[in-house]
Amino acid sequence: VNVKHLIRRKRRGEALGGEEIDSLIRGYMAGDVPDYQMSALLMAIVWQGMSEEETFALTRAMVASGRTMSWDDLTPTADKHSTGGVGDKVSLALAPLAASAGVYVPMLSGRGLGHTGGTLDKLEAIPGFTARLDGARFARVLREVGCVMGGQSEDLAPADGRIYALRDATETVESLPLIVSSILSKKVAAGPRALVLDVKVGRGAFMEDLARATELARLLVATSTRMGLSTLAFLTDMDVPLGRAVGNALETNEAIDVLCGVDVSEDLHELTLLLTSAMLVTSHAAPTLLAAKSTLLARLASGAARDVFIRLIEAQGGDARAAVEGRLPVGRSVPVPAESSGVVSDVDPLAIARVVIDLGGGRRRVTDAIDPSVGVFLSARPNERVRRGEPLAVLHLPAGAANEAAMVARVRNAFTLGGARRTPLVHAVVGAGGVVPWRGWDTVLPLA
Amino acid sequence: VNVKHLIRRKRRGEALGGEEIDSLIRGYMAGDVPDYQMSALLMAIVWQGMSEEETFALTRAMVASGRTMSWDDLTPTADKHSTGGVGDKVSLALAPLAASAGVYVPMLSGRGLGHTGGTLDKLEAIPGFTARLDGARFARVLREVGCVMGGQSEDLAPADGRIYALRDATETVESLPLIVSSILSKKVAAGPRALVLDVKVGRGAFMEDLARATELARLLVATSTRMGLSTLAFLTDMDVPLGRAVGNALETNEAIDVLCGVDVSEDLHELTLLLTSAMLVTSHAAPTLLAAKSTLLARLASGAARDVFIRLIEAQGGDARAAVEGRLPVGRSVPVPAESSGVVSDVDPLAIARVVIDLGGGRRRVTDAIDPSVGVFLSARPNERVRRGEPLAVLHLPAGAANEAAMVARVRNAFTLGGARRTPLVHAVVGAGGVVPWRGWDTVLPLA
Numbered sequence: 001v002n003v004k005h006l007i008r009r010k011r012r013g014e015a016l017g018g019e020e021i022d023s024l025i026r027g028y029m030a031g032d033v034p035d036y037q038m039s040a041l042l043m044a045i046v047w048q049g050m051s052e053e054e055t056f057a058l059t060r061a062m063v064a065s066g067r068t069m070s071w072d073d074l075t076p077t078a079d080k081h082s083t084g085g086v087g088d089k090v091s092l093a094l095a096p097l098a099a100s101a102g103v104y105v106p107m108l109s110g111r112g113l114g115h116t117g118g119t120l121d122k123l124e125a126i127p128g129f130t131a132r133l134d135g136a137r138f139a140r141v142l143r144e145v146g147c148v149m150g151g152q153s154e155d156l157a158p159a160d161g162r163i164y165a166l167r168d169a170t171e172t173v174e175s176l177p178l179i180v181s182s183i184l185s186k187k188v189a190a191g192p193r194a195l196v197l198d199v200k201v202g203r204g205a206f207m208e209d210l211a212r213a214t215e216l217a218r219l220l221v222a223t224s225t226r227m228g229l230s231t232l233a234f235l236t237d238m239d240v241p242l243g244r245a246v247g248n249a250l251e252t253n254e255a256i257d258v259l260c261g262v263d264v265s266e267d268l269h270e271l272t273l274l275l276t277s278a279m280l281v282t283s284h285a286a287p288t289l290l291a292a293k294s295t296l297l298a299r300l301a302s303g304a305a306r307d308v309f310i311r312l313i314e315a316q317g318g319d320a321r322a323a324v325e326g327r328l329p330v331g332r333s334v335p336v337p338a339e340s341s342g343v344v345s346d347v348d349p350l351a352i353a354r355v356v357i358d359l360g361g362g363r364r365r366v367t368d369a370i371d372p373s374v375g376v377f378l379s380a381r382p383n384e385r386v387r388r389g390e391p392l393a394v395l396h397l398p399a400g401a402a403n404e405a406a407m408v409a410r411v412r413n414a415f416t417l418g419g420a421r422r423t424p425l426v427h428a429v430v431g432a433g434g435v436v437p438w439r440g441w442d443t444v445l446p447l448a
Numbered sequence: 449v450n451v452k453h454l455i456r457r458k459r460r461g462e463a464l465g466g467e468e469i470d471s472l473i474r475g476y477m478a479g480d481v482p483d484y485q486m487s488a489l490l491m492a493i494v495w496q497g498m499s500e501e502e503t504f505a506l507t508r509a510m511v512a513s514g515r516t517m518s519w520d521d522l523t524p525t526a527d528k529h530s531t532g533g534v535g536d537k538v539s540l541a542l543a544p545l546a547a548s549a550g551v552y553v554p555m556l557s558g559r560g561l562g563h564t565g566g567t568l569d570k571l572e573a574i575p576g577f578t579a580r581l582d583g584a585r586f587a588r589v590l591r592e593v594g595c596v597m598g599g600q601s602e603d604l605a606p607a608d609g610r611i612y613a614l615r616d617a618t619e620t621v622e623s624l625p626l627i628v629s630s631i632l633s634k635k636v637a638a639g640p641r642a643l644v645l646d647v648k649v650g651r652g653a654f655m656e657d658l659a660r661a662t663e664l665a666r667l668l669v670a671t672s673t674r675m676g677l678s679t680l681a682f683l684t685d686m687d688v689p690l691g692r693a694v695g696n697a698l699e700t701n702e703a704i705d706v707l708c709g710v711d712v713s714e715d716l717h718e719l720t721l722l723l724t725s726a727m728l729v730t731s732h733a734a735p736t737l738l739a740a741k742s743t744l745l746a747r748l749a750s751g752a753a754r755d756v757f758i759r760l761i762e763a764q765g766g767d768a769r770a771a772v773e774g775r776l777p778v779g780r781s782v783p784v785p786a787e788s789s790g791v792v793s794d795v796d797p798l799a800i801a802r803v804v805i806d807l808g809g810g811r812r813r814v815t816d817a818i819d820p821s822v823g824v825f826l827s828a829r830p831n832e833r834v835r836r837g838e839p840l841a842v843l844h845l846p847a848g849a850a851n852e853a854a855m856v857a858r859v860r861n862a863f864t865l866g867g868a869r870r871t872p873l874v875h876a877v878v879g880a881g882g883v884v885p886w887r888g889w890d891t892v893l894p895l896a
Contacts (some may be wrong), residue, residue, distance in 0.1 A: 004618075011491070034483075035484035036484045036486070036614060036618060039484040039485070039487050039488040040487040040491045040618035040619065040620060043459070043488045043492055169485060170452075170484060170485055171455040
């Protein structure tokens with residue numbers, strides 16, 4: 001592969017061919033294409049972009065760089081991916097809930113970095129739980145439980161791992177086609193036939209701007225559809241934390257609350273049901289969102305979904321009794337009282353996330369260890385009323401935490417009291433048929 | 449140095465600081481900054497550009513990466529650089545001519561690549577001539593002869609050599625600030641106090657477009673001036689070959705014709721006089737171009753300039769007698785007769801250059817060996833009349849050359865007969881005082 005030729009053409013804004021992209025990725029993995037040429041090409045891609053056709057070819061080439069899984073005898077299959085946000089623990093309840101309705105979920109999840117939490121970190125708050133599954137065990141758990149939650153394995157889409165590390169070192173992360181191919185290559189390699197994407201928008205999301213997030217959702221859907229997956233993307237709010245819990249053990253407990261039918265915040269309950277319903281619709285396990293929802297509500301009510309989660313934890317080595325019956329232990333509680341009465345109009349998700357990171361509950365660098373017991377629980381969410389002296393939130397601190405007063409002040413400052421807040425939880429749905437505004441559960445989905 | 453931070457800011461179009469650029473180049477030379485980060489940054493520079501301030505800082509940092517020469521006891525000093533063209537042998541006559549008028553010329557020259565010839569290749573057509581001079585010998589020749597023509601030494605601006613190789617491998621050559629800093633870092637390291645730039649425009653030049661070439665000239669002048677050199681740039685025509693000779697020995701012979709006062713084509717004579725005169729003016733050895741020209745014409749007439757060239761050749765190990773008295777031997781002559789009568793309206797410089805490369809007289813790759821004896825001599829230049837059957841040109845072929853008929857046809861096809869051609873030899877002059885159109889030898893120069 002003549003890499004200089006590819007760089008020159010991309011620099012000029014021309015499109016690269018599918019076979020050229022294949023050869024490029026093969027050459028890179030074989031060591032024939034040096035990092036310095038790849039990084040120059042990546043910067044040219046950041047500059048000039050890539051067409052849908054090129055993004056598809058890059059995704060396909062990255063999938064082809066490693067092992068792929070397929071589940072032809074398990075039907076239907078579906079997976080979900082979120083672009084990440086503060087308090088987003090949806091996957092933990094969604095996977096067993098979908099499985100309880102007959103959809104197999106072969107899920108590969110990541111760890112948290114920066115303000116975005118990671119599903120694996122939340123799961124590993126459960127004593128004994130492991131996400132390090134070899135191929136055989138991953139398949140066995142999926143077959144026996146109906147869902148499985150593994151860590152990203154180096155033999156799946158290995159080109160993505162190497163290219164992502166290079167992008168991280170060369171400031172070439174922020175490019176839609178590169179983001180899309182990175183997300184999808186890992187998801188596709190795990191073999192689901194349907195995919196639901198949760199593209200978050202707002203201060204706590206990767207993208208703050210709805211137009212840009214919509215562009216990301218469209219390219220994700222177009223590429224995933226071309227890869228043969230039935231796909232829907234939901235543009236959802238991440239301008240405030242999702243649910244009440246931020247911090248690993250707290251979030252796992254909150255997800256268990258969802259599965260146990262305990263009263264949880266409306267947004268978390270709604271989004272978990274919606275995304276799981278969409279998995280049922282895209283995988284043809286249910287004809288409509290409303291039909292799927294009614295199935296899922298029944299699975300929650302019967303305890304079937306909770307039971308799948310218990311079996312999942314056990315199959316992956318975790319102590320299900322500790323988690324589901326007793327809930328996971330969390331750090332010492334320190335309330336954050338309101339200094340005046342009023343309605344919560346805003347909670348800054350980044351401010352909350354930074355407190356959790358500073359308490360040791362998140363990572364600044366990939367290699368940081370984390371403390372699952374720390375976090376912030378929002379006693380009051382937007383549109384809820386508090387009285388002076390009542391808690392806005394509860395901090396859960398590590399054993400020897402010093403600057404308690406400073407942390408309390410930071411959490412308090414993340415809250416604004418004032419008028420009610422009316423940001424919709426879901427903005428729009430994107431499918432192969434286009435983008436449609438969200439009008440509730442009877443929205444006509446833009447499936448092809 | 450936090451290279452990621454620099455890449456991120458450049459990617460966004462922000463300017464980098466002088467100290468940041470210094471640290472970057474030092475870090476790169478020390479091996480602390482890997483090639484893959486440098487190439488990503490270079491592509492971001494191709495994309496977003498660099499200000500005059502940044503270009504100056506980069507040039508300064510590249511000069512500081514190695515040894516620098518200074519000639520405080522030799523006054524005045526000046527050098528010339530051409531952006532390269534077909535048949536451009538000006539440096540060979542210019543250096544001894546300037547020296548004969550009392551201006552010291554510490555010149556570092558390069559080899560040819562692609563359609564552009566290199567001064568060193570032309571000089572090395574002289575038996576025994578070497579451009580490999582260590583620092584002591586370079587200085588001794590300069591002091592004793594008044595000029596010296598060395599090859600680019602690895603200890604002068606070594607950062608330029610490494611960065612150029614990386615740019616070549618990553619298609620990041622075409623960027624004005626990178627071109628300017630590369631050209632000037634080598635020139636500045638050799639220590640002249642004045643610099644004349646010949647920025648060529650046209651089909652045979654690096655830039656075909658006058659506006660873009662003017663932009664290059666302005667940035668070269670601004671940067672060179674900030675580096676402390678008194679600088680003028682001339683935008684000159686390279687839409688047809690310069691002079692009549694294309695090919696190394698042929699061109700050296702033509703340059704010797706200039707020094708010996710033999711009748712040579714008007715354009716070559718004029719441009720050699722003009723650029724040398726500009727060296728006298730920028731180095732304060734003459735008050736005006738016209739005064740400089742009259743001095744130089746006297747040095748040509750007296751044989752003083754030719755005598756300096758003879759001493760230069762001898763001081764650098766060459767056989768001056770063979771070169772200057774007998775002229776260098778060239779390959780077997782094959783005339784290219786005109787198929788009809790008329791006035792030459794055009795000679796395509798790239799077509800001629802490609803014939804010379806295909807005969808073995810130029811390089812496709814840096815490592816190619818070249819045959820100095822081959823070339824094309826233009827018997828008829830633009831605006832000259834030929835009759836049917838008379839030679840348009842003479843091919844000089846290597847010993848065992850096969851496809852003679854094809855070469856004759858290619859040279860013939862490079863010619864167009866028709867009306868007269870009126871492209872000016874000089875378009876404009878650029879100095880610290882701005883850009884002025886060229887109005888002949890009494891043009892008021894835009895010196896600061």
